[in-house]
Each structure stands twice: as structure tokens, then as C-alpha cells.
Amino acid sequence: MSKSCNSIDLKPTRPYRCAVASEDYSTSFYEGPPFKRVIKELEGGNNFANCVRFSPDGKYFAVGNSNKNVYLFDGKTADLVGVIGEEPTHQGGVYSLCFSPDSQELLTVSADKTAKIWNVDSRQLETNFVMGTSVEDQQLGCLWQDDHIITVSLSGELKYLDRTNPDTPLKVIRGHNKAIVWVATDRKEAIFSGSFEGRILKWNASTGEAIQFKGRGHNTKVTCALYDANSNCLITAGLDDNVRFTDCDTCEYNNETAVPLESQPSAMAMASDGGIVVACQNELVLIKDGRKVCSLPWKAHFPAKIAVFGSTIISTGVTTNSFKLYNIENNTITATTDKFSTNKAIYAFAVSPDLSKVAVADFSSILVYNLCDNSFKDPEKSFHGHSSNISALGWSPDGQHLCSVSMDQQLIVWDYASESKKTKRAYFKSVITDCTWLDDNTVVTVADDCAVKQWSISF
Template identity: 35%
Template sequence: MSYSNKYIFASLPRTQRGQPIVLGGDPKGKNFLYTNGNSVIIRNIENPAISDIYTEHSCTTNVAKYSPSGFYIASGDQSGKIRIWDTVNKEHLLKNEFQPFGGPIKDISWSPDNQRIVVVGEGRERFGHVFMAETGTSVGEISGQSKPINSCDFRPSRPFRIITGSEDNTIGVFEGPPFKFKMTKQEHSKFVQAVRYSPSGNHFASAGFDGKVFLYDGASADLVGEIGSPAHKGGVYAVAWKPDGKQLLTASGDKTCKLWDIETRTVISEFVMGTQVEDQQVSCLWQGQYLLTVSLSGFITYLDVNNPEKPIRVIKGHNKPITVLALSPDKKTVYTGSHDGFITSWDSKTGENDRIEGKGHGNQINGMKAVDNFLYTCGIDDSIKQVDIATKTYLPTDVKLGSQPRGMDIKGETIVAGTVKEVCVVQGGRKVFSLPVDYEPSCVSLNSEHPDVAVGGALDQKVHIYAMTGANLSPKLELSHLGALTDCTYSPDGQYLVACDSNRKVILYKLPDYQLAHNKEWGFHNARVNTVAWSPNSLLVASGSLDTTIIVWSVQNPAKHTIIKNAHPQSQITRLVWLDNETLVSVGQDCNTKIWEISSI
């Protein structure tokens, strides 16, 4: 068997309240950049379903920027490391790695000749540094500001200048090379969050938490005037220039974005992004004809200049780890649910997505399955909820369980849920049977052909098989493992049960007597196996693990398997599901959804 990665449905930017994020634009106009966790996401601006992910940082990345030539990207992380890597090769070969200071890097800017880089942030010994991209040699110093620096920019034309915006409410101006402190500008009364030169370098704009935006002369740094009075009712997180330098886009915590005319310094149009806290705007980018903004929820909105009321498109998804995965009955839609309780529906062919509306669990979802026209979910709010697939909204159905559910499965009208204290049966929207247990169920599977129910135990390391008659469960037999059970599932044809555990093993049982199906041990994972999934023809089993690896096993030829190494680099695989006999979907702690083609040789 061989495999290839067909699509990546990428995560959204990781956002934090009160923190701006920085988007990077591609000088060739094709992609844009943002970060989430250890990853730098490179996303196609025309078709956001096309994306690439760079995962070589060993800790949280904060910012990534293209070099003006477009051939390299510099990315900075929480520890103060800068990695400069190649954009042309698929492997993204590392060109250089430097440590300009110890502490989080918040912004990066390249000089227009691709030779120098300025980085700023919250270093222990300094808040910024300018160095040569080739050698890392210092070309001046960023000093004169007393608190962490949030933003920096290189003047795109000569004579070179660098500007920085700091939490001491000042803008620093530096001349060079070598770069020396020239002056500070003190127009802002709160943190300066963004400073950006116009594309020609004739002006620069600054934005702060005081809601104000100021315009300065690009060469002399003299104040030209204030834009708006003030520009926004809340803090301004980001500014972006139109490519011709005649207009400016601002993004604010007051949940609006505004478009300004530079000559008159008056507002052209206002984009009201919503009324909820998560509609605060924390970043913006103007690239070619595209105007992008990012809200606190992580959603990326493409603004329509001609119609401020309605955006061109909104990219939704997840920016927290994905914990559950399900398919619509027609296999055309993939549902993913995350640690923060949100569910996203994805078109499995195009990657077009939408978020399920309505009152959900509000916290981690532990189980999800679609049957007929409904999607059922269980979460750590101790309840089972129902989503109408057609309208993509939660229904009022809310079945309270006695304790936290860890897994569930559905057959016809019957839901069986395994909670920390009991195994319960739900029919007609209410709990009709409860079996108290002390082994902490971790997973549940119902056999489609026989009245058997398998429940995995986290504490006693056993699979408990029950016979189901009506709504009652009666113990049938137990299968012992050497580690806590993490997942178990019956094959679609009802002939097999596969179970996986924390002891790195995947074990296949043959029904009806639950004997081992073969004497080959499926034990090639290096860490806990989190999930197992059957192909629709019951011939292949896929397993995903804490070791970032997916393994596809053959039932007919147990010695044969395919290992997808680093399927989600630096991130455990949390769930798997098969779209068809040759297409596998995986989700992980990295908030990404990947679609794989598995072909038999």
C-alpha cells in the first residue's frame, strides 16, 4: 500500500484576548501566513482550501513574514528563535537559525533588499535586534524604549529607516545602517500595537490601544496628523496599506474595521463585524485586491470594498485541538469538533466549511456520530445534544447523563453512551437504562449485525462485551489488554472487533466468539494508540497514535501494513475516519484536518 496527502484543511490563527496577531503577505500575491501552536500556516489567498504547514519550531510560533523576494520566510517563536527557511521546495529547507534575544518574538520585518531583518518582542536583555539574514551579524541596535515592543517595520525605500511600536506608548525611529536610535514619538497614550510604512515609504501609520491612528512622514518621522478623531472606540490592533498607498485599513477591538482616505484622513467605509466578544478584530492584511481581517474567534474574513455589509467570504474552522470526527451518512461532509466545543462541517471535496450554530456544549466534545438527518454529540457538560444536518443548527434536545461521557455509538434509534460512572442507553430523547460500572468506560461501539455492544475500560484494561435486548444490557464476556483501552470499533460487516490501548497495541478479534483473528501482533506504534477506524469494505484498519503516526493494517494479510510517519508533525492524532476504501481523514492536536489517499499496490 502507498499513500499521499490529498488536502489539508488548515487550522485558524491562534488568538488571545488583548493580543494582536500578525499576518504575513506574499510579495508574489499568492499566499498569506499566520501561526497556530508550533505551526506556520501558508494559505492560498484565492483558494484557502489549499494550504501548507511548516512545523519545525520546537515551541509556539508567533509571527512569520516573507522576504521581499518571496523566496524565504522568517518565523519567530516564543523562545526568541528565528528560523529562515525556503519557500520553493516542499521540504522548506532551513537556511539559517538565529537567537537574537531570549523571549517571545512579536514581529519581524525584512529590509527591501532581502539582506537585513529586524525582530522585536519581549526579550530579557533587549526588546529588539537588527541583523544580517545571511550571517546573523548585528547591524545596529534597537534601544530607547523601556517596555516590550509589539510591532516593527523597515522602510521599503532608501534612506533606510526602522520604526517600532512599544508598550511604553512610544514609537521608536532608527536610522542606519548601522541602525541607531534617532527619536521617540509620543502621540499615543496607551500601548502602540502596530506600525507600518506605506508601500512607497513616503508615510507610516501607527495604531494603539487608545483607539487612535496617527500618520507620519516616512523620511523625517514628522507627524502629519491624526486619522479620525479618534479612529475607533476600542483599541486598534492592526493597520494595512492599500498597494498604491492611498488608503489604509484598520482593525479594532470595537468589532469594526475601517477604510480611510490618506489625503483627507477621513473614513471611506466601515465594516461592522458583529456584536459578540469574539468579533473583535485582531489583525488585517491588504494584499492585491484582497482585504483580510482576523477576529478573536480566529475566523478570517475577506472584506468587500463595494459592499461593507456583506463579506466576500469567511474562513471558519478550529484554532483549538480537534477531539472528535464524524461523517455525514452520504459521506460528502466531514464534521470536526474541538476542545472548545465548536463543530465545523467541511465539504470533503472542496474544503468549503461552516460552523454549526446554536447553543452547543460550550466545552470539550467527547463523542459524535451522524445518523439519518441528525448529528449527535456528547460533551463534558454531561449531556447528549442533537444537530439538524440540513440547517446546521443545534436542536433543543438535551439528554442529561449522570456523569461525564467518554464515548458513544448509535444504532437506529438507540444511543449507548459510556460515562465515567455508568453505561447508559438513550431512546426517544431520554435515558431508559443505566448500568453502573467502576472501570471508567473510554469508548463504545455497537455491532451493526448482532446485538453486541463493546465498551472499553480505562481502569481495568478490558473490553467488556454486552448483549443488548431491547434497551437492556447484560454482560457477555471480557477481553483483557495490557493497557488502558482508548478506542474500540466493530467492522462495518459485523465480523470483527478492533481495539487499541495505551500499551501501543492494536488487537483484532473475530466474532462470534471473540478469538484473536490472527497470531500477528499489530504493535508498531511507539506510544499510546488513540483511535482506530475501519474502511467501509472491512478489509483495512487505520490506527492513529500519540507518536504522530498513522498505520494502515490489512485484515486479509496481517503482516502487511503502511506507516504514515509524522502524519501530523509534533502533534498526536486524535481521530480517524474513512471517506471510502481509499480515502482516510485524520485530525489531531494541531487543529488541522488532513485527507489521505491510500492506494493498494
């Protein structure tokens, strides 16, 4: 081989052999063990050899090539048996293949957005699965495990195929394939998550199954979101400078309800009267009844964070190492003269469900202020445990516990009354980006590893 290896497989029966598919258009065939001596360099194909697989009985091995063909070889001698199907095997590069457990059939998947099942002996097509028409419907991987036939799309979907009904998969498993930046819940059964490229999923918390939001949405990063129980809508703000209201039953975007913004949004919160406050780079916006009713100009020098308690907005972003208060009255936002300094930059806010406390993430510490007097002179309590920037905070629905996540990969849940904590190294190679509560005993976290995790909490 003169270039990178794309795939390798071992013959499961004696005499043992090893086949290696490479980007130099060749497939190397070794005897062993040890697999040191190359018996034959197979030149079948004039493009990248993407995947090589032996049949379970060791009689054959097949090579999928970017030239759209699949080549079948003798498993012992590596002699070419022939091309699968009539050339070309597919109408696009072949990225993966897998033999059936009985070695009688071969599953192949391709960039032509199809999966196909072939009879090995006759090399003729038996079943054709058409996966779609979009670029993300390209098929990149496959598995034939017992009676389960599974393919992987460019979109990240896992599809369980039904050969008796090729037009409709038995099941589709969806997820994220980019870093997840936020998470929200309906505090019942639904979890909503958004990844860097703008994909939004609604998860069933019990089954783990997900539904992707449909239609023409943000088509770019969604920076923040919140769930409105009164309208059963997910409210999202994205870098396309729009706020969108999407029904959580249909999960289908409605462009007629989109509210345009003058600059990029970074945070969002709901007021007690149902108004939506959005912190943008150049303005602080109030949205009511699906329309913008007020815009207060400001200049955020870094991504602003906000929270709302009653008719008061607490925010940071305009000035460093401090936070300010704004009032909402008669559909207008007015700035107060109050400005409160902190020792370090503020990374997150969280107001308790009963509106009596606000937690402020001051770098790696958490300061909790009593909102009854609005003095903000001294915190009622402070919590310490993180070693890096805190990404997000969240109060449990009963207000008894506070969760925090950080770039230090830790999830910490604090019992407010006793000030005790539960610490979990939640992620080992990923930065946790957001957290929220599903119920009083379940925390949901997301990170840049594309996974949504649920944690059971007990003290």
C-alpha cells in the first residue's frame, strides 16, 4: 500500500487470510498469522477501495469501490470471481457492505442513496431500497446482524430495513452528528435539543426515540431556545436573526410566525406575562403575541446572558464583570441605574421557579441572591466546586436543587438547603454545553460529543 488504509477484515475460517482496502485503488491480500507476507495485490477497481468484508463461511470476500462497483473474490486464493450485478453495481461510490449471516446474500450501500441486497452465487439483485433524494440520504455504513438489516445515512440516521417492504423502514433512529449547544424540556416526557448546524430534535425521554423538526427552519446555528407550556411551542432564536415559534405536536416550522431581529441573538428568557425577552448583539428585544413590541438599543461586547423575574431583566454582556437590571412596563424596556460588580466574568443566570432566588455563575463559582429585596449587595449563598468556566445553570421544578455544568466536564447538583452536592464526571473528552431538568429527580445534559444524557438525582 502506498496510501491510507480505508478498511480491513480477517477471514473467519482456516486458512486465515487478511484483506486490506486502500486509497491507492488496490486491495492487499495477506496470509498468516502473522500477517506479514502479501500473497497478492488486487488491482480490481480504478478508484478508492472503501470497504472489504469476508463472508462468514470464508468462501468469498467483497470489495466496495468508489468507482461504483463491488468486486467478489475467492476467500482463499483472492482470485476475482466477478463484479456484483451489472456494471456499475451502484450509481455512486460504494461505501460499505456486509454479508448475511448465512453467507448467501450481500448488502451494499452507496452514495447513490440506495441500499441493495444481492444473491452472492448469482451476483444478481434481490432487493433495492431507495432511501431518499437529498444529499443527506447518502448511505455510508451498513450491518446485517441476525435478522436486523441496518444502514447509516450521511444525516446520521440509523434505518432498520424491511426487505418485504423496501419503501418503508421498520424503524428510524435519529440523533445529532454535530455538537449540541442547548437543551430544553417540557418538564414531562419531551426533551428538545439543538446542534451547531441548526438541527432540532424532540426526544421521548422514556424510549430515547427522536423526531427531527421539519420544514424550512433556521438553517444555521440556533443559539438559544425555551419551551412555552401555555402554547406548547418551542421558541428558538438563531444566527439567521429570527425568532421562531414551532408547534411541538407537529414539529414543523411555520415561517409565517417568524419574528425578525436586527442583530444576532445570544440569549432568551420568558417574562411572567408571557413576553419573550431576547438579548441580541445590538438590541434588547421584547416580543409579545408573536410580534416585536419593543427594542432597546445596546451594544453587547460578548455574548449576552439574561434572566427574567417578574418584570425585571437581569443581564450581562454590555459591560464586563458586572450585571445590570432592566424593567419591563407597558410593553417597553427601560434601563435602571443599578449596576452590580462581580469579581469575574458572568457566564450564566438561573431564576428559581418561585422567583425568590437567582443564581449567577461567576466563572467557576455560583452566587445565589435573594430577590425579595432586589439589593444584590451580598449573595445569600455561594457554591464552589468547578475548576473552569460554568456553561449553564438550572433549578429543579421544586426549587430545592440547583445543577451546574462546566468546561471541566463535571455535572454538579447542589442541595440548596443543606449546601451538599453530588458531583459527576459526566463527560471525559467533551465540553458540557447546557443542562436542564426534566422533573425533580432527573437532569438532562448535552455536550459537544453529540449526545443527550439523563441523570437520576437523589440525596
